[in-house]
Amino acid sequence: MTLREAIDARHSVRRYLEKPIEPEKKEALQQEIDRCNAESGLHIQLITDEPEAFTGALARYGHFSGVSNYIALVGKKSKTLGEQAGYFGERVVLLAQQLGLNTCWVALTFSKRKCKAVIEKGEKLALVIALGYGATQGKARPTKAAADVADLTGAPDWFLAGVEAALKAPTAVNQQKFRFLRSGDDVQIEATGGVYSDVDLGIVKYHFEIGAGRKPQ
Numbered sequence: 001m002t003l004r005e006a007i008d009a010r011h012s013v014r015r016y017l018e019k020p021i022e023p024e025k026k027e028a029l030q031q032e033i034d035r036c037n038a039e040s041g042l043h044i045q046l047i048t049d050e051p052e053a054f055t056g057a058l059a060r061y062g063h064f065s066g067v068s069n070y071i072a073l074v075g076k077k078s079k080t081l082g083e084q085a086g087y088f089g090e091r092v093v094l095l096a097q098q099l100g101l102n103t104c105w106v107a108l109t110f111s112k113r114k115c116k117a118v119i120e121k122g123e124k125l126a127l128v129i130a131l132g133y134g135a136t137q138g139k140a141r142p143t144k145a146a147a148d149v150a151d152l153t154g155a156p157d158w159f160l161a162g163v164e165a166a167l168k169a170p171t172a173v174n175q176q177k178f179r180f181l182r183s184g185d186d187v188q189i190e191a192t193g194g195v196y197s198d199v200d201l202g203i204v205k206y207h208f209e210i211g212a213g214r215k216p217q
């Protein structure tokens with residue numbers, strides 16, 4: 001499965017089976033996490049066979065069940081932590097999809113207190129990603145149209161492909177609060193408000209890059 005195919009196949013999954021993640025898949029995820037941490041300076045952690053963070057009122061409120069693996073997005077406190085967590089976290093999400101696993105980004109509906117991530121001095125837990133074998137593959141949700149988020153007049157194919165991939169990006173409460181500004185070959189993506197829109201922006205930038213085959217600015 002290509003990354004572009006993984007984008008189409010991925011939907012949020014909140015109910016998981018008891019089936020453990022195989023050692024070779026854990027190893028592949030850990031290697032990608034190591035690469036992401038080396039590139040970004042983040043302290044992303046894969047936490048497996050740990051059901052505590054997804055027990056309790058918040059997890060139930062969020063309709064989560066059977067979650068015993070997650071990815072903790074930890075990094076130094078900074079203005080860019082949210083966007084970095086989004087970009088590099090989505091790299092792990094799409095690899096998980098390629099490995100036949102399911103995921104869900106989770107900022108609120110889990111227990112931060114019970115989360116087993118190691119948080120060093122000066123670091124912060126930005127959010128987590130639930131991970132495992134889903135009871136279902138999730139389902140497609142409503143989406144904005146390309147023309148809602150970009151001026152498509154005279155737009156080249158690579159730009160349209162990037163915007164289409166970006167519209168498949170998960171965003172907090174499916175808000176899709178982002179906008180594309182293109183001038184010739186230069187593309188800027190800006191968040192237009194909303195909760196966790198910095199995390200959304202990082203995720204959206206990675207999706208655009210996969211669809212367009214080039215990085216935005």
Ligand SMILES: Cc1cc2nc3c(=O)[nH]c(=O)nc-3n(C[C@H](O)[C@H](O)[C@H](O)COP(=O)(O)O)c2cc1C
Pocket residue numbers: 010011012014062104105106107108109110138139141168169170171172173174196199200203
């Ligand atoms: C930054 C961020 C935070 C999120 N936080 C939560 C959360 O706390 N609880 C939850 O159930 N879903 C959460 N989600 C999942 C979104 O609701 C979901 O991605 C969105 O509705 C789009 O659906 P899709 O992922 O199936 O494309 C979050 C997603 C993102 C990107």
